[in-house]
Amino acid sequence: MAELSEFDRGLLVGLMIGEASFGGDGKQPQITVRMHVRHEALFGWLMERFPETRLYGPYHHGGRSYYQWMARGPALVRDVLPLLEGELHGGLDGHAAARFDAMCERYAAYIARERERLRMSD
16 A cells, blocks of 8 residues: 555545445445546546555446445455544544444454454564
């Protein structure tokens, strides 16, 4: 992962507040951002900074054209979660913080296992 500037960190938090879906597949957590193709440059920015995440699309259906960015697995736990923890809080945006916290709580065991696995591999 690239070293992030203060601006990069702020942009990431703002993007997560405004556009992210915090969830999972029942086994592991994931953060998803889905936006119109006109935001392609922003998706490029995400991929430059988080190269182990995934970008899907462009998709074209239902009158919409969009990309979908997903962070899950080691890339989520190692690269994205640490940037959001402590920055995405109820004093900033209660709704987004509650969704983020719910994802982290639901997948706490997975996150702890992955952090331990990453720590052991360092």
